[in-house]
Amino acid sequence: MFVKICGATTAEEVHAVADAGADLLGLWHEVPGGRADLPADRLAELAAAARATGRLEPVLVTFGTDAAALAATAAHAGTGWIQLHGYQRPALVRSLRAELPEGTRIVKVLHVHGDTSPEAGLIRAYERAGTDLFLLDATTADGRLGSTAHTLDDSVAAALADRMERPFLLAGGLRPDNRDRYPATLAHPGFLGIDADSAARGDAGLLDAARTADLVRAWRTP
Incomplete structure (x- = not known):
């Protein structure tokens, strides 16, 4: 089971997540108003720190919609994963796939509110365009996306899958x-x-090794 922890902004958080046994580290870029949004150079620094742990694979998490710019940012940061966290269309996935080096993984988030996802009807189109995997995440009633701490219903997630x-x-x-x-x-x-954020944070709001380790242990233990 992959464990992805999202929203690091410091090198200390990167090392905490690695020490806790996670596999993937989400780094935000072009997430307007996001508390963990990073400029391109800081993204590159933290992506390098993640790779240097010998364990973590950095993931560029973005609301961006410019394929050429995203591919350039990913190349600058050396990220082999890009997570499209927003309502980007399949056409962007197709353009991004054409811009990215072979082997780069594209993750498309499917946003779920209650028992519906507005992108459900586009799943096949996303796959044809070059999506490698999906991420199922809950939105709030007012439309907030990402790190909302809202949960999905097990049957809804399984039906989408x-x-x-x-x-x-x-x-x-x-x-x-x-x-x-979630049986x-x-x-x-x-x-x-799994992908987590809030549960991996300590009282100061930063990603915490002990909290992350508790999460990793609980989800990897049958």
Whole structure:
């Protein structure tokens, strides 16, 4: 099971996440108003720090919609994963795939509110355009995206997964104590791992090794 922790802004957080046993580190760029949004040079610094741990793979997490600019940023930072966290269309995935080096993974977030996802009807189009995997995440009633601490219903997540031919990560308010809420999702053949943010943070709001380790241990233990 992959464990992705999102929203690092300091080298100390990078090392905390690596020490806790996570695999992927989300670094925000072009996330307007995001508390963890990074300029391109800082993104590159933290991506290098992640790779230097020998464990973490940095993931560029973005609301961006300019394929050429995103590919240039990914090349500058040396990130082999790009997560499109927003309502980008399949055409952007297609353009981005054409711009990126072979082997770069494109993750498309599917946003879920209640029991529906506005992108559900585009799953096949995203796959044809070059999406490698999906990430299922919950939105709030007022439309906020990402790091909302809102959870998905297990049956809704599993039903969306049934419509995919690509693997997926599960996000949305995941904590050490709620793994047992997702039996159908965890048993799905496409399930690849989890993505978390809030549950990995300490009292000061920074990513914390102990909190992250608790999360990793709980979700990797049957």
